[in-house]
Amino acid sequence: MRDLLEAVAAGEVSPAEAQAELAGYATSGAGRFDATRESRSGVPEAILGDGKTPAEVAALAETAVETTGRAIVTRIEAPAVTAVRETVADTAPAATLRWDERARWLVATTPSFERPSLDATVGVVTAGTSDAVPAGEAAMIVGEMGAAVTRVDDVGVASMARTIDAVDRLRDQDVLIVAAGREGALPTVVAGLVDVPVIGLPVSTGYGHGGNGEAALSGMLQSCTALSVVNVDAGFTAGVQAGLIARQIDATR
Amino acid sequence: MRDLLEAVAAGEVSPAEAQAELAGYATSGAGRFDATRESRSGVPEAILGDGKTPAEVAALAETAVETTGRAIVTRIEAPAVTAVRETVADTAPAATLRWDERARWLVATTPSFERPSLDATVGVVTAGTSDAVPAGEAAMIVGEMGAAVTRVDDVGVASMARTIDAVDRLRDQDVLIVAAGREGALPTVVAGLVDVPVIGLPVSTGYGHGGNGEAALSGMLQSCTALSVVNVDAGFTAGVQAGLIARQIDATR
Amino acid sequence: MRDLLEAVAAGEVSPAEAQAELAGYATSGAGRFDATRESRSGVPEAILGDGKTPAEVAALAETAVETTGRAIVTRIEAPAVTAVRETVADTAPAATLRWDERARWLVATTPSFERPSLDATVGVVTAGTSDAVPAGEAAMIVGEMGAAVTRVDDVGVASMARTIDAVDRLRDQDVLIVAAGREGALPTVVAGLVDVPVIGLPVSTGYGHGGNGEAALSGMLQSCTALSVVNVDAGFTAGVQAGLIARQIDATR
Amino acid sequence: MRDLLEAVAAGEVSPAEAQAELAGYATSGAGRFDATRESRSGVPEAILGDGKTPAEVAALAETAVETTGRAIVTRIEAPAVTAVRETVADTAPAATLRWDERARWLVATTPSFERPSLDATVGVVTAGTSDAVPAGEAAMIVGEMGAAVTRVDDVGVASMARTIDAVDRLRDQDVLIVAAGREGALPTVVAGLVDVPVIGLPVSTGYGHGGNGEAALSGMLQSCTALSVVNVDAGFTAGVQAGLIARQIDATR
């Protein structure tokens, strides 16, 4: 950021351009990072690892740590984790890294970073083990936005007894994210049993007709109980939406 | 049929051709009616009303009554019902007609017709009132094939209590046909609660993405509990499949 | 309901069956009405007018008024409105009816009915006049669930100035429902400008490839800003989801 | 399981929760295994190998052997077979393993395990060699459910003589599973020649328009002879459905 201001001082960049730059985004060689996104829209900026080289991910993560004290990366693979680790070790040696290899996310934070803390709880519910990846991504971003997370796993409708056993815990949450693949019936069943808002998260399991999460998505859109829905495997989006609702609930507590 | 035999006698039709003709089908001006289908494949021949004129339906129904003692018509509209009624009144005045206006089927039988009687019960289950048409068509053909029918209506998953209340009745059936539209979750839920074979029958309700029964169909194909499935609104096919299973069960009792 | 209890007294219905019946649903000839749905899942039961005869709609509306003091009907046409009006005039002459001909909903309430009142505001935003029907349906059910409604109309992205003019009003809401047809870009743009949860409501406008709301739906599911989404034209579902969020916000105020 | 009971004793888990746990499912680190699924719904619980690590497959197989005396794994690859073999060798050294490399299933059983034995025969029919994988999966689960299996291979409709040669054998079965890829005409042809229930099993062969089994699936759903259908390559589901029908037939013998 200093570089930009010095460029202004040197007349290389006009004040108008600098203002635009400072109003929202920092530029590294690997793209722009929207440093003020959180203050503007309540959503922490995250870096999507898919389709970027390890070096690009590391450069964006460095900018994120530098400008906001935290880097959130989703869909990250091991080589990019190594690259981020090395880069951050250089430029922010006091930062701590958390990495969930299965759910494929990484969060780096500086010691001075203060995560928001919301007085609201989000339930993250899965039908089976194959829902773990998007559900894990959702739970991570809910936590980074400051809400408490309750995990309720393996309550798929094939064994309805499990689902019904969990009803009291489900009713205690402020918002529910319900992940399910194949026919995706779980969010429909849950929404008929509770009185809290349910966000359906379709998961890309299943083969043949309606596979890759398409049957789950269309089933949730057609649900005879009221749901809102995100795209297939869009755990990040489901988590952000739940986090925004948690912010509204917290604001009034 | 006499015409054919006389044509053989007259040398106009070869005995070989006559044999083929008599082995399976009677011809009227409106098409062929497969009079021996039931003995060959266990399935009563039925006349699909859709896309035929009232006169064509009536001609085929007349041939059916004449050759097998019974006419089954599906997807029939009021004008065709009238045409059949008049035709049958002429040629088989002792025949009785049953017509289900809502489920759109008609069955005409002569007094001498003996419906098969199977020692097996088929449950026909619906999620809501809009499933009544294909479910009614299924129940009719199950009955015509000789099995007992138990209707279990309005047990949709939006109110899971209704579904669970019905479990004992569902477990008492030999086979279940479960109809559902929109997200089509009911057969999945039922199949997880019972130990009898379940045939999923998707219904063409719902609008938007996955509407017209497509979400229900793909959800049933993707079900995490084991189902077999028929096409959207194919109540006749579901009923025949349940009837064939009932025949196998009966044969062993 | 009295009939049921008398049937129990007469031994025609077991207490167990009666309990199930009373726990959640009343039965009329036209289907079941889930009278306790609101207490169980926070969602008022509504009657979908599409695909029902005027007589069926009226019978269900009568049951609804009788058991809950209110009938909500969506996608209702004029003949069914007349039928409801006549039936309600008979059985609940003091009831008042509101009918929105354009948005095709009807609400009947008895004088003693107390609508819930939530301390939360839902913004209902449209891109153009053709979004009025689902947006109106959404606004109605939000109101019936007790939240305040703010309408922000005609802020489509073709004239970005209109959208930006509305930002302050949009930021003042607790939740936003944003309706848009054709390419459906409005919810994406709005979600980038505010910090409240946005529910995207795709509308079935547009012809050719991606028409009937399919482009709007897939665009909202792919949005580069975080949204949750409902099916095409599913104003009722969007409204219920916003209402459930409003209930959570209210509970904490 | 002992851990759970001790946790109850220690007051860490309530009896109610323990009851639920014991009523239906055992938990390992790799997910839950539904140990009572067979008694509840007549379907042996199986482990889907696809998308699980060898270690996860092995852990679930171990739990399965421990709680039910048998582990069934479908879509298993060689490394997972090795992992299961090693794990089972440790914890149940007397167990025997059967592995079909081509059809990709593995079954492990302890000496004390008693496979059910049903007095019913299921025919598993293929159109060509590429149908072997799902047909083999179907035949395995039919056998594990206790029915006899008759294989009728390579009777594709391109050489109708082969199909007609097989008719007598086909008519002798109690139920038929008919697998076919490409245009999937075989189940339609077979169902016209026999009087037993036919379950169509579409296979993911074929390229271009309608490839990957989509033409076969839609053709079977549209069949002019009565079939029920499972999803593309869903040999396990077809086998379970046939097994459930066989159970009904056996129960009456």
Add this chain to the structure above:
Amino acid sequence: MRDLLEAVAAGEVSPAEAQAELAGYATSGAGRFDATRESRSGVPEAILGDGKTPAEVAALAETAVETTGRAIVTRIEAPAVTAVRETVADTAPAATLRWDERARWLVATTPSFERPSLDATVGVVTAGTSDAVPAGEAAMIVGEMGAAVTRVDDVGVASMARTIDAVDRLRDQDVLIVAAGREGALPTVVAGLVDVPVIGLPVSTGYGHGGNGEAALSGMLQSCTALSVVNVDAGFTAGVQAGLIARQIDATR
């Protein structure tokens, strides 16, 4: 045509433009009619009735009769038939009209018109009565191109005996057009039984998934016996293709 030549004489139209005009097409107010199409590509120009007003159809038919001695109209409705009849009565009172109301085609010819006569026979085969419309259109154009037509009707695969009875007649044709709706298996079965080229003609019957002829089309494209295919209901195209093959066969006789 005289008008054009006079316009050339008058200098209003250049000889070059006139040459282009005369090389291939005549212009009426209702569009251009390609009068030399038959000599150029062997295909008689036909007028598609769908989407044209009766007056437009009549004007084009008049041009056709005037320039080639014959008008062929497909997908024609009764009002357009009347319009053609009146127009032709005026301008070519000696012309004869043939109209097939069911298959919706009309052919008008002047007494001097000489239909080509080919020494080749085309079999037109149907699976059921609902295939009659496109099959009739195909048979008409085959006849207009000069080949002999053999109709083989109602040989659907649900009763394989009928199909097999017809094999000898099928093998006697030079080319076969085989029409079928729903799952469209008939052309596949026929092509396995004969050694003549088969053109599959999918018909828009069937509802639900794969309905409107889509399953038939994709099944024919995936056929395990060699077929070429035309679009759903494209009887005219199938007939022209068979006619062109018949021309080649005739040329060598």
Add this chain to the structure above:
Amino acid sequence: MRDLLEAVAAGEVSPAEAQAELAGYATSGAGRFDATRESRSGVPEAILGDGKTPAEVAALAETAVETTGRAIVTRIEAPAVTAVRETVADTAPAATLRWDERARWLVATTPSFERPSLDATVGVVTAGTSDAVPAGEAAMIVGEMGAAVTRVDDVGVASMARTIDAVDRLRDQDVLIVAAGREGALPTVVAGLVDVPVIGLPVSTGYGHGGNGEAALSGMLQSCTALSVVNVDAGFTAGVQAGLIARQIDATR
């Protein structure tokens, strides 16, 4: 084959079964090979290499050479070529092998094999170099069926001059196979310029919407000039259809 006859002699196989076996097909461990397909339906049996192991391909090729004097393999990869070469070297050392690496086909023939010879010529036309694979497959099978082949390459519509230059050569053929990918316009253009039957062969080029040959296929099905069509990349099918037409033409010469 001797094994079978000896099994009959030994009473292990009934004469009836043997008759069926000999009537059409020889069995190796890798599946059945339909040895009399050519005499029955005019189409030489071919082995599809895709999805088979080299050993399976070699075993089927051996059976083919043994029973018919020729093996035709399509979509074959180098390892399978090696396997066939070795197997044939053992069992039929005098056989000759031709392999087209680019078009991925292999033909092995014994010295005594007599390829049919038809007095007819098939033109195989391509729009660009990426059409070479299916066009090459088509040309091979046309040749094996005995017709002469004329290749006309690189006449894509982007440079219409090339197409028009080729018209005379195109008009000289008895049948045309026209391959094209992307928008697939070439067969439409060619069919407007010639008076011989055209078979459209869509090729799986192109990315994005309509890619993988789907736009080419649907364009050919919608062609405003009369074509018949085969599936995407189905060069074998196109070639067989052209070969069958050539047989009809030859029969009359």
Add this chain to the structure above:
Amino acid sequence: MRDLLEAVAAGEVSPAEAQAELAGYATSGAGRFDATRESRSGVPEAILGDGKTPAEVAALAETAVETTGRAIVTRIEAPAVTAVRETVADTAPAATLRWDERARWLVATTPSFERPSLDATVGVVTAGTSDAVPAGEAAMIVGEMGAAVTRVDDVGVASMARTIDAVDRLRDQDVLIVAAGREGALPTVVAGLVDVPVIGLPVSTGYGHGGNGEAALSGMLQSCTALSVVNVDAGFTAGVQAGLIARQIDATR
């Protein structure tokens, strides 16, 4: 507009709001009309008749005439034409109306309205008569934006001679809009023959697979010659795009 200014004067509307209002849009009861759209984006605001009542169309047309001196309505039906005629007769009696019944557009202008005049020519090309509606809509808006229009009709690829005859006229245009339905090959062919930018306009003709313009659209997107494309039947969009290009060309002349 006066009302707004008076509301400002009265303190009922803030100057800021008024500024926004005046910057771009006028509000009638039937929706907003974007009066400054033309000055901002170069595109005249048009009223889409589809889905609006005659009264709504008339109210918007009145606002358009009042604020910009011109009303453009597309997809208008006769009753709405009458309503506009009456409304305009009242409020702007000197205005003139042009209505193209076939292409379904209406333009009303006041005597003082000055249509822009651009020194650029746009060719509007059609393949057949069924392309007339979207082509007419395109030609109208090109004209209203001020460019000259050259119509080149009936040059479909079925008769390539017609297309080639037209090449010189096509090469003389500054931009071409080429409309085509069914397989949509014409824009591909034209773009290979000229050196001016071509905008492909797919038309919703054709039935069966790829019908309703889908094959034409995907073929144009896949074209082997460079095109840009608009949606099916989107004549207005094609015309505006050509008009914007004409403006750029004119600006430099």
Add this chain to the structure above:
Amino acid sequence: MRDLLEAVAAGEVSPAEAQAELAGYATSGAGRFDATRESRSGVPEAILGDGKTPAEVAALAETAVETTGRAIVTRIEAPAVTAVRETVADTAPAATLRWDERARWLVATTPSFERPSLDATVGVVTAGTSDAVPAGEAAMIVGEMGAAVTRVDDVGVASMARTIDAVDRLRDQDVLIVAAGREGALPTVVAGLVDVPVIGLPVSTGYGHGGNGEAALSGMLQSCTALSVVNVDAGFTAGVQAGLIARQIDATR
């Protein structure tokens, strides 16, 4: 080329064929290169690297350099770059090569080659870093056609401020190519803010429903502001279309 002329001299090739050859295309073993495409249609011939071997790419590039002084290759991988480099070093050692590894294009030019120079500027706009590949391809071909290129990157609608900051720069261009993936809203937003023609370039980002650029494509086709569109990732086509427009603008300056 000399070879051809000598073949003519030798009587091996007719003058007519030679004329055709010279009128438009040069032939190498790897296919034809359309050397006069640029003079005929204004579009430089380019070589698509995808699906060609390095040797084929190099042979075509050699022909291109030889006949036109320039070779343009798109979608080229490193091995093909090496092959081209070596071949060109042999046959045109003075040529210079430019290679953009990220956007995957290569341009080789001889010293004597004169790139056209147009007095027009094309803006190439991206929403994010993942749009770089097709945008880079578009910018390259615009440059090779002679227009100036302005890059405006990272102005995605998630941060509307960035977009609005760029408006003045966008309005200064003669034509805009706007690339965007996921929901593809950027071209719609930009076209509402400027008065120059906008070409939408959908990019194959995004997963789940509407992924791979399908949502972006359908959204741009449905845009409520006027756009023309190219296929997903078709940067080359977008660039050529912009270049053709630039040529028209230049011609009038």
